[in-house]
Amino acid sequence: MNAAEIHARLSELLGARAGTLSAANKDEAALIAPRDLLEVCRALKTDDALAFDALMNLGCVDWPGKSEIELVLHLFSYARRHGFVLKCRLDRAQPRVASVVPIWSSAEWLEREQFDLFGVVFEGNPDLRRLLMPDDWIGFPLRKDYEEPESWHGISTVRESPLDGFVRLDELKKKLAASRAETVKAADAPKPDGAP
Amino acid sequence: MSAPGTDPSATMTSGKEVLKRIEYSGEMLVNMGPQHPSTHGVINFLVQTDGEEMTRAIPEVGYLHRSIEKIGERCEYAGFMPYTDRVDYIAAMFANQGWAMACERLFAIEVPKRAEYCRVIACELNRIASHLISVGTMAMDVGAVTPFPYALREREFINDLLEELCGARLTYNYLRIGGVAFDLPDGYSERVLRFVDHFEKVLVEFDRLITQNRIFVERLRGLGVISRALAIDHCLVGPNLRASGVDWDLRRDLPYSAYPDFEFAVPVGTGAVGKTGDAWDRFWVRTREMQESCRIVRQALQKLPEGPVMAKVPRRLKAPEGTDAFSRIESARGDMQYYVVAGPGEMAHRLKIRTGSFNAMGIIEKLSRGIMLADLVALIASLDVVAPEIDR
Numbered sequence: 001m002n003a004a005e006i007h008a009r010l011s012e013l014l015g016a017r018a019g020t021l022s023a024a025n026k027d028e029a030a031l032i033a034p035r036d037l038l039e040v041c042r043a044l045k046t047d048d049a050l051a052f053d054a055l056m057n058l059g060c061v062d063w064p065g066k067s068e069i070e071l072v073l074h075l076f077s078y079a080r081r082h083g084f085v086l087k088c089r090l091d092r093a094q095p096r097v098a099s100v101v102p103i104w105s106s107a108e109w110l111e112r113e114q115f116d117l118f119g120v121v122f123e124g125n126p127d128l129r130r131l132l133m134p135d136d137w138i139g140f141p142l143r144k145d146y147e148e149p150e151s152w153h154g155i156s157t158v159r160e161s162p163l164d165g166f167v168r169l170d171e172l173k174k175k176l177a178a179s180r181a182e183t184v185k186a187a188d189a190p191k192p193d194g195a196p
Numbered sequence: 197m198s199a200p201g202t203d204p205s206a207t208m209t210s211g212k213e214v215l216k217r218i219e220y221s222g223e224m225l226v227n228m229g230p231q232h233p234s235t236h237g238v239i240n241f242l243v244q245t246d247g248e249e250m251t252r253a254i255p256e257v258g259y260l261h262r263s264i265e266k267i268g269e270r271c272e273y274a275g276f277m278p279y280t281d282r283v284d285y286i287a288a289m290f291a292n293q294g295w296a297m298a299c300e301r302l303f304a305i306e307v308p309k310r311a312e313y314c315r316v317i318a319c320e321l322n323r324i325a326s327h328l329i330s331v332g333t334m335a336m337d338v339g340a341v342t343p344f345p346y347a348l349r350e351r352e353f354i355n356d357l358l359e360e361l362c363g364a365r366l367t368y369n370y371l372r373i374g375g376v377a378f379d380l381p382d383g384y385s386e387r388v389l390r391f392v393d394h395f396e397k398v399l400v401e402f403d404r405l406i407t408q409n410r411i412f413v414e415r416l417r418g419l420g421v422i423s424r425a426l427a428i429d430h431c432l433v434g435p436n437l438r439a440s441g442v443d444w445d446l447r448r449d450l451p452y453s454a455y456p457d458f459e460f461a462v463p464v465g466t467g468a469v470g471k472t473g474d475a476w477d478r479f480w481v482r483t484r485e486m487q488e489s490c491r492i493v494r495q496a497l498q499k500l501p502e503g504p505v506m507a508k509v510p511r512r513l514k515a516p517e518g519t520d521a522f523s524r525i526e527s528a529r530g531d532m533q534y535y536v537v538a539g540p541g542e543m544a545h546r547l548k549i550r551t552g553s554f555n556a557m558g559i560i561e562k563l564s565r566g567i568m569l570a571d572l573v574a575l576i577a578s579l580d581v582v583a584p585e586i587d588r
Contacts, residue, residue: 053428078428078444106430
C-alpha cells in the first residue's frame with residue numbers, strides 16, 4: 001500500500017485521530033496529536049492490512065522558532081512490505097509523550113537516545129537513562145540552543161588553539177580582494193604631479 | 197614486608213581459603229570492558245554474574261560518541277561526506293552511500309548509470325572486506341585464532357584495490373553527492389576479476405577450515421538464538437535478520453542504485469546445524485554473502501556502461517527549509533538509514549543516522565539472561581557490532 005492508502009485505512013479505524021497527511025514533503029507523513037500516539041501505533045501494528053511490525057527509526061527535530069520538538073517515526077512492515085512515517089509535535093518547554101516500547105521493543109534504545117540528546121521524556125519507557133552522554137551530563141546536546149559547558153569534572157572541553165590569529169580561507173580571499181581593489185583604485189587615481 | 201619470592205608461604209593460599217571461595221555463591225557485578233578485545237571497539241558490559249552463569253549483561257555505550265549528527269548540522273552537505281566514513285570505519289563505503297542517497301533524494305539529483313555501477317563495485321568489495329573482519333574476529337573470539345590472519349590477508353587485497361580506486365584504505369570518501377569522485381583506473385576490471393577468481397577459491401578453503409569445522413559448529417550451534425519475531429520486534433537488520441529466517445534484502449526487495457540489474461541469491465538462515473537464528477547461522481549467512489558479493493562484482497564489471505561518473509550538481513545545494521528525505525541502504529551491517537531535514541542555508545537542520553549495530557546492541561541485554569560468560573563474547577561477535585557505529 002502507498003502512504004495515501006495506509007492513511008485512508010488508518011482513518012477508517014480511528015477517525016480524526018489518524019491526523020492529517022502531508023503532501024508537500026518527499027516522504028508523505030501523517031501528523032498526529034501526541035496524546036494519540038500510542039493508540040495510532042497500536043492500530044498500525046495490530047491491523048491485519050497495515051501490520052507494521054518494525055519501528056525502523058525514531059528521531060526528534062528541534063524547532064526553537066516554533067517552540068516545538070517534532071518527533072518522527074519511520075515504520076516498516078516486513079509482512080506487507082510497505083513503509084509509513086508518523087510525526088507529532090511536542091511542546092518544547094516540556095516535551096512529554098507516551099513511550100511506544102509496549103508496541104516495538106526496538107523503541108527502547110531509540111527513545112533513550114532521543115531522551116539523552118533532546119530531553120524528550122517518553123513516559124513508560126522501562127529504562128529511560130542517558131545512553132550516549134555520561135549520566136551526570138547537564139543539558140541536551142542536539143537542541144539548537146545548547147551551549148557546551150566549559151568543563152566536565154575538571155576536564156576542560158576547550159583547548160587553546162595553536163593557530164591563534166588563523167583566518168578562514170574565504171575571509172582571507174575577501175581581504176586580499178579588498179586590498180587589491182584598494183591598490184587598483186590608488187593606481188587609477190590621478191597623480192598630483194601629473195606623472196604617468 | 198619481605199620481597200616477593202623470598203618467602204613462598206606468604207604468597208600461598210591456605211586450603212581453608214580455597215574452600216571458602218568454592219562455597220561462595222554470591223552474585224557479583226563485573227565490568228567487562230570498555231577496553232576488552234571481544235567488544236570490537238570501546239563498549240562496557242556491566243555483567244551481573246554468579247560464577248560462569250550470567251544473570252544479565254547491561255551494555256554501556258557512548259565511549260566513542262563523537263556527535264557526528266551535530267557536526268552534520270554545522271557542515272555543508274557535500275562537506276559532510278568525509279565524516280560519514282567515521283560512522284562505520286569497517287564499511288565506510290556504505291556510510292558514504294547512505295548520505296549521498298539521502299542528499300540526492302533531497303535535491304532530486306539523478307546519478308549517471310556508470311557512477312551507480314562504480315558504487316556497486318566499490319560497495320560490494322567493501323562488503324567482502326567487512327564480512328572478512330566479522331567472520332575472522334568471530335572465529336578468534338571463540339578460540340580459533342588461525343582463520344583470522346587468513347581473513348585479514350584477503351582483506352588486504354581489497355584494501356589495495358580500494359586504495360587504487362580512491363586513495364584511502366579505510367576512510368574512503370569515494371562517493372560524492374551525484375556520483376563518485378573518480379572513474380575506475382585503467383585495467384582495474386582485470387585486477388578486480390583476478391581477485392574475485394582467487395577469492396572464490398579461498399572461500400571454499402575457508403569453509404573447510406572453519407565454517408564446517410566440527411569444533412566450531414559444536415561451539416556455536418543453538419547459541420544466542422534469536423527467533424524471527426524477536427528479530428523483527430527489535431528491528432535487527434541485515435545478516436542478523438536474515439539468519440533468523442527473514443527473507444529480506446533491501447538490494448533485492450527495495451532496489452536502489454544499480455542492484456536491479458544483477459542476479460544474486462539472498463542467503464537465509466535455516467538452522468542447518470542447530471536452531472534457526474543461532475550464532476552459527478549468522479556466521480554462515482556472512483560467508484554466503486561474500487560469495488554473492490563476488491557474483492555481483494563480476495556482473496557489474498561485465499555490464500559496466502560508458503558515460504560520466506558525476507551528475508551535474510549545482511554549486512550551491514539548497515532545499516526549502518524543513519524538507520526532509522530518508523534513505524535506506526543495505527550496508528554490511530544491514531539496513532542503514534539517514535534521515536535529513538534541510539535547513540535554511542546550505543546546511544542540514546537535522547541529521548539522524550540509524551545504524552545496524554545500534555539496534556543489535558539493544559537486544560543483548562535480553563539475550564544475555566542465563567547464558568555463560570564465555571557465550572556473551574560469542575554472542576557479541578556473532579551480531580557483528582562495531583562500536584563507532586553504535587555511538588556515532
